[in-house]
Amino acid sequence: MSVYLARIEHINDYFNIRPVMELIEGGFVEVDAGKFGQYGTITISAIYGQVSDSPFIQEQKYVMLTISDSELASLEQTYTGSKIKAVDYISKVKPVDSFGIREVIKLPKGFTSNTYSEWGNDTILDIMQPITNSVYLSDENSVFGPFSWKVTPDGGYKFSPNAIESDPYVISEYLISDFEEPIYTFDAAKRTTDLYYGRERHILKNDNLPEKSSYIDCIDDIGLKEFVGRLLSQNAETRKAKKEIRDAVVELPIEVMSEQRRNRILELAKNGDLADQTINLIPSVVLENKDSLEKIAQVILDNSNYMEKLYPVVKEQEEYNSIIEKIEVEKKTKQQELDVLKNEIQKLQDAGNEELTINSSEVQKLVSEKDELQRKLEAYKDFENLSDKVYKLNGEVEDTQNQYNMLLSMKNTLSTDIEQKVREAYSSFAFDGAISSLMLQEAANFEKSKNVKRTEALVATLQTVESYSDISNPVDLVNFVHKELTEKGKRNISKNDVANILICMAQGFLTVLAGEPGTGKTSLVSLIANILGLPNGEYNRYSEIAVEKGWTSRRDLIGYYNPLTKSFDASNKGLFSALSVLNEEKKNNIDDFPYVVLLDEANLSQMEHYWADFMSLCDFDKMNRRICLCEDYEYLISDTLRFMATINLDHTTEILSPRLIDRAWIIMLHSTDVDIEDFEVRSDIGKYPLIQYEAFKRIKNSEFWENQKLDTAITDKFNKIRVCFQDIGISFSPRIIGMIKKYCLSSKGVFDTSENVYCALDYAVLQKVLPIINGYGEDYHVFLEKLMVECDQNTMPKCYEMIQSIIKKGNLNMQYYQFFAR
Numbered sequence: 161m162s163v164y165l166a167r168i169e170h171i172n173d174y175f176n177i178r179p180v181m182e183l184i185e186g187g188f189v190e191v192d193a194g195k196f197g198q199y200g201t202i203t204i205s206a207i208y209g210q211v212s213d214s215p216f217i218q219e220q221k222y223v224m225l226t227i228s229d230s231e232l233a234s235l236e237q238t239y240t241g242s243k244i245k246a247v248d249y250i251s252k253v254k255p256v257d258s259f260g261i262r263e264v265i266k267l268p269k270g271f272t273s274n275t276y277s278e279w280g281n282d283t284i285l286d287i288m289q290p291i292t293n294s295v296y297l298s299d300e301n302s303v304f305g306p307f308s309w310k311v312t313p314d315g316g317y318k319f320s321p322n323a324i325e326s327d328p329y330v331i332s333e334y335l336i337s338d339f340e341e342p343i344y345t346f347d348a349a350k351r352t353t354d355l356y357y358g359r360e361r362h363i364l365k366n367d368n369l370p371e372k373s374s375y376i377d378c379i380d381d382i383g384l385k386e387f388v389g390r391l392l393s394q395n396a397e398t399r400k401a402k403k404e405i406r407d408a409v410v411e412l413p414i415e416v417m418s419e420q421r422r423n424r425i426l427e428l429a430k431n432g433d434l435a436d437q438t439i440n441l442i443p444s445v446v447l448e449n450k451d452s453l454e455k456i457a458q459v460i461l462d463n464s465n466y467m468e469k470l471y472p473v474v475k476e477q478e479e480y481n482s483i484i485e486k487i488e489v490e491k492k493t494k495q496q497e498l499d500v501l502k503n504e505i506q507k508l509q510d511a512g513n514e515e516l517t518i519n520s521s522e523v524q525k526l527v528s529e530k531d532e533l534q535r536k537l538e539a540y541k542d543f544e545n546l547s548d549k550v551y552k553l554n555g556e557v558e559d560t561q562n563q564y565n566m567l568l569s570m571k572n573t574l575s576t577d578i579e580q581k582v583r584e585a586y587s588s589f590a591f592d593g594a595i596s597s598l599m600l601q602e603a604a605n606f607e608k609s610k611n612v613k614r615t616e617a618l619v620a621t622l623q624t625v626e627s628y629s630d631i632s633n634p635v636d637l638v639n640f641v642h643k644e645l646t647e648k649g650k651r652n653i654s655k656n657d658v659a660n661i662l663i664c665m666a667q668g669f670l671t672v673l674a675g676e677p678g679t680g681k682t683s684l685v686s687l688i689a690n691i692l693g694l695p696n697g698e699y700n701r702y703s704e705i706a707v708e709k710g711w712t713s714r715r716d717l718i719g720y721y722n723p724l725t726k727s728f729d730a731s732n733k734g735l736f737s738a739l740s741v742l743n744e745e746k747k748n749n750i751d752d753f754p755y756v757v758l759l760d761e762a763n764l765s766q767m768e769h770y771w772a773d774f775m776s777l778c779d780f781d782k783m784n785r786r787i788c789l790c791e792d793y794e795y796l797i798s799d800t801l802r803f804m805a806t807i808n809l810d811h812t813t814e815i816l817s818p819r820l821i822d823r824a825w826i827i828m829l830h831s832t833d834v835d836i837e838d839f840e841v842r843s844d845i846g847k848y849p850l851i852q853y854e855a856f857k858r859i860k861n862s863e864f865w866e867n868q869k870l871d872t873a874i875t876d877k878f879n880k881i882r883v884c885f886q887d888i889g890i891s892f893s894p895r896i897i898g899m900i901k902k903y904c905l906s907s908k909g910v911f912d913t914s915e916n917v918y919c920a921l922d923y924a925v926l927q928k929v930l931p932i933i934n935g936y937g938e939d940y941h942v943f944l945e946k947l948m949v950e951c952d953q954n955t956m957p958k959c960y961e962m963i964q965s966i967i968k969k970g971n972l973n974m975q976y977y978q979f980f981a982r
Contacts, residue, residue, distance in 0.1 A: 161226055161227070161228045162182060162226070162227060162228065162229065163182070163183040163224060163225070163226050163259075164179035164180075164181065164182050164183070164191060164224070164225045164226075164227070165179070165180055165181040165182075165183065165188065165222065165223075165224060165225075165256065165261070165346075165363070166178060166179045166180065166222070166223055166224070166225045166253075167180055167220065167221070167222055168216070168217065168218060168219060168220065168221040168222075168223070169201070169219065169220075169350075169351075169354075170219035171351075174203055174204075175203075175204045175207065175217055175219075176199075176201040176202065176203050176204070177201060177202040177203075177204060177225065177244075177249065178196075178200060178201045178350065179191045179196060179200075179225060180346045180347070181344060181346055181363075183224075183259070186341075186365065186367060186368070187341060187342075187344075187365075187368075188344040188363070190346075195229075195232065196232075196241060196242065197240065197241025197242055198240070198241065199240060199241055200350070201241060202235065202241065202242045202243070202244050203238065203240065203241065203242070203243045203244070204217060204243075204244060204245075204246050204249050205236075205243050205244065205245055205246065206245045206246050206247070207246045208246075211246040211247055211250060212246075214246070214250055216249070216250055216253050217246065217249075217250075220289070220355075220356075222256050222291040222292075223253040223254065223255070223256065224253060224254045224255070224256055224258070224259050224261075225249075225252055225253050226252050226253070226254070227252055255293075256291060256292050257292050257293050257294060259365075260365055260366040260367060261292060261363055261364075261365055261366075262292050262294055262295055262296055262305075262306060262363065262364055262365075262366060263290050263291050263292045263295045263296070263361060263362065263363050264295070264296045264297075264298050264303060264343050264362040264363060264364055265287055265288075265290060265295055265296070265297050265298070265362075266298050266299075266362065267284070267287075267297055267298065267299055268284065268285075268286060268287070271284065271297075271299065272299045272300075273297075273299055273302050273304045273333055273376055276304075276376055276378060277377070277378070280319075280378055281318075282318075283312045283314060283316035283317065283318055284316055284317050284318070284319070285314070285315070285316040287316075287317060288348060288356050288359060288361070289311070289317075290309055290317070291361065291363075292363075293308065294306045294307070294308060294322050295307055295308075295309060295319070296364070297319065298336070298343075298362075301335065301336060301337075302333050302334060302335050302336060302373070303333070303334045303336060303339075303343070303364075304331055304332065304333040304334070304376055305321075305322065305331055305332070306321075306322040306331065307319040307320060307321060307322050307331070308320050308322045321378040329377060329378045329379035330375050330376070330377060330378070331375070331376050331378060332372040332374075332375060332376075333372060333373055333374045333375065333376050334369060334370055334371075334372055334373060335370070335373045338370035338371065338373065339364075339368070339369075339370055340368070340370065341364075341365070341368035343362050343363070343364050344362065344363050344364065345360050345361070345362050346360065346361055346363075347359075347360060347361075348360060348361045611740065615737070615740040615741055615743075615744050616744060618698075618699065618700075618737070618741045619741060619744050619745055619748070619750065620696075620699040620701065620741075620745075620750075620752060620753045620850070621750055621752050622752050622852075624699070625696070625699055625752075625753070625850055627693075627849040627850065628693070628753070628849050628850040628851070628852060629693060629848070629849045629850065629851045629852060630852075631851060631852070631855055632852055632854040632855050632858070633855065633858070634662070634855055634858050634859050634906075634909075634910050635909060635910055636855075637662060637851070637855040638655060638658055638659045638662060638910055639655070640691075641658050641662065641688060641691050641692070642655045642658040644691045644845065644848075645658065645687060645688070645691065648845040648846070649687045649691075649845055651680070651684065651687065653684075655912060656911055656912055656919060656923075659907065659910045659911055660827070660923045660927075661688065661827065662856075662859070663859055663903060663906060663907060663910065664825035664827060664903075664927070665756075665802055665804070665856070666856040666857075666859035666860045666906075667825075667859060667860050667899065667902055667903060667906065668778075668802075668824065668825045668899070669774070669777060669778040669779075669780065669801075669802065669803060669823070670774075670778060670802075670803045670804075670805060670820075670823060670824040670825070671802070671803070671804050671805070671824065671825045671827065672762070672804075672805045672806075672807055672816070672824045672825065672826050672827065673685065673804070673805070673806045673807070673827050673829055674806075674807045674808075674809060674826055674827065674828050674829065674980070675808070675809060675828060675829035675830060675831070676808065676809055676810065676831055677808050677810060678831060679829045679830060679831045680829065681806040681829055682758070682760050682806050684829070685756075685758050685804050685806065686704070686758075687845070689702045689756055689758070690845060690847075690848060691845070691848055692754070692756075692848070692850075692851040693847070693848040693849050693850035693851055694754070694755075694756055694850070694851075696850050699753075699850070701753055701754065701755045701756065701850065702755075702756050702757075702758070703734035703735055703737075703738050703756075703757045703758070704734075704757075704758045704760060705717070705732055705734065705735060705757065705758065705759055705760065706760050706761065707759055707760060707761050707762050707763075707764050707765060707770075708764060708765070709764045709765060710765060711764075711765035711766075711769070711770040712765070712766075712769050712770060713769060713770055713772070714770060714772070714773050714789065715731065716731060716765075716770050717731070717732060717735065717770045717771065718730065718731065718732060718735055718736055718739070718773075718789060719731040719732065719736060719789075720790070721789065721790030721791060721793065728789065728790065728793050735757060738755055738757060738801070739787070739795045740795070741755075742755060742795070742796075742797065742798040742800065742801050743795040743796050743797075743798075745798050745800070746796035746797070746798040747796060750798075751798060751799055751800050751853050751857075752852060752853060753800065753850055753851070753852060753853055754800045754801075754802060754851065754853045754856055755798070755800050755801050755802070756802050756803075756804055757801070757802070757803050757804070758803075758804045758805070758806070759771070759803060759804070759805040759806070760806050761806060761807070761808060761813075762805035762806060762807050763807040763808065763813040763814045763815070763816065764812070764813055764814070765814060766814045766817075767805070767814070767816060767817075767820055768816075768817045768819055768820050771803075771820075773787050773789075774787065774803065775819065775820070775823065777797050778823040778824070779895070780799060780860070785797040799860075800853050800856075805824075809980055809981075809982050810982055811982055815980060816931075816980065818932070821931045821932060822893055822895055822896065822932075823895065825899075825927050825928065826927050826928075826931040826979075827927055828926070828927075828962065859906050859910070860906075868905050868908055869905075870901065870904055870905065871917065873917060873918070874904060874917070874918060874920075874921050877918060877921060877950070877955065877956075878900065878921060878925070880950045881925060881929065881947065881950050881951065884943065884946050884947045884950055885929070885947075887943065887946075888935070888939065888940065888943045890932065892929070896928050896929065899924075899928055900921075900924040900925070900928055900929075903920065903923075903924045903928075904920045904921055904924060907919075907920035907923075908920075916954075916955065916957075918955045918956055921956070922951075922955070922956045922957065922958045922959055923958065925951070925956065925959050926958045926959050926962055930959060930962055930963070930966075930979050931979045931980070932979070933966060933977060933978065933979045934977070934978050934979065935976075935977055935978075936970075936974070936975050936976040936977060937975055938975065940970075940975070940977055941967065941970070941971075941975060941977065944963055944966060944967050944970075944977060945967070947963055948960060948963045948964065948967070951963060962979075966978070966979060966981060969981040
């Protein structure tokens, strides 16, 4: 999936999506405009109902669009480019902020991070409307933020700090020189008529921010005073007035209070701006605590200026004398406490002298520890010397590597010179036909020998393949494939349908899946191939070929022999490589694993023309099955090779010839209408071990079921159907009869026949007999009515439904009845 930063543009009556940047591995790159048509945009269609009010469909709105290349290719194409429905578009977009992306807004001159306190409340004009809810601002040297923003009445913008720390007014500042990942830049508009044409936007990812270089304090004076009030109130509870207010401010760590805020608080305190807050807090901070009260009294007594100012105030109090007496009493008490403390100090000094004598042994211990540390320091110096030597050796290694690269470059230059000399020598005698022919032949032989070695390495055997499945029983194979198709592949398919496909693949050289476009033919084959483990990396056993209009011969399907180079030029290297590998396996009697080739949309061209070389190989009992492409390019065809083909029933395709229908199994797929709530998106089903050919061999080869016989009821039913066709002059070929018989015999034990014993015959007749229906007129209509009676709804429901469909389409088409009716 690809993720794009996209802009919504409103042109005339249309809203267009313009991807501007692509998010790859955590960073942004410019969008490849060629992916989005000649205008580089996708048009949003079907904007009505609730989606018309979506915030994601607004002019100049930026979104994050998630869409895969396959989804992009599947969009409806118009003459201006691709088109996506509004509901689909809304399901694929998210807000830009949700990806951790922030816009960086470059400030006009005069606005810097150092002067934020001066302009923080101002309106900033002449900037574009931000594209993210949270933004960063930048000046020439730094990026700082994050900020939220709002539009002012005069069309400008006001930015407020977006709290990221414990303090809601503190933001981070980053130096532009510290960014390892870039700040990405893109054009704000593409069209000259757009409002922001000629201007640029800048974005960054939160993940790519460097270490912050400093903090910026965004608080104003009013907020600062409120902050100090809260701080003093908290100190009243936690410190119990044991420290002074100034200490509380000075000692706060930088994470709690920046140096800038600390200086502003102290300045406010000097100017008396904090007097009210301090006076209001004196009762709770000072007077309610005895220790603080005594400290205040001592400060007043020690300072004569304080005494002179305080004395007139105190003297006017009515209880002045009693206060003086109380102070005298407390003074005597404090003097007594002082004497006691002096005695305690003397005792401690005496005890300290004794400890000095005891600590001499500890000093000696510390000296020995110092010596040990000195020895470790010397060892560390030796280590540093060794590190220097290692650094020098690394330098020598780098020099050696450079010399090697230089010699390698010289080698390449010499190779080029030699090649040039050979070409010159060749041109000097190219006129000699004999020599030229010999040289071309030798070159072709050399290339052929290289291809043989490559082919031998691709031969898959039980000894060379590391991981292969141990399933060899057909019943186990059907159960396994059905389980994986329904659970992981999310396909609504019955077990009998899976058994039918596997039997057709095992018994038929060519199996055709027919149906209208979109019925899931190609994806079903691809899923089955994956479950069988055929796309096996080193030993690939699955090739998918997209047939094109106008193919007429093997030259289009496989390639052609070039007489000038005396080599085979493959037009489809996958099929050519498969033929080479299977030829090598046939020579060595290796049939361990199946090989499947898919011809996708096979009837875009006349299939019996470009596939003519394989028509005669459909019978496995034919002796010496081989294909000759040209001189020296003859390939034996292994029994493990199977062709699958998908065909569409529409007016752009070719019809299948009777010769091809006679040789192939035709499996008809019908489209299903799935409710949106029941629809499940299939994820990657993973890798599977390679299936052995043994399971297919047990279905194909008669020795595994030759002792079984067809039930009389099945034989009678088939003969009645056969008589219906004979009545209008159509006889079944021995090939068709043989294929139906083998199908019914091998299906015993594989099909679930608990509800219908004719189940296998129903599938076989549908796929081998009904495809030959092709006629018109009233008589043919009567024939089909009789055939529908024999293929009744209870015993042959699939045939009944198909005949009913043929009659219905034929009646609408002037009584022209055809199995492949479009």
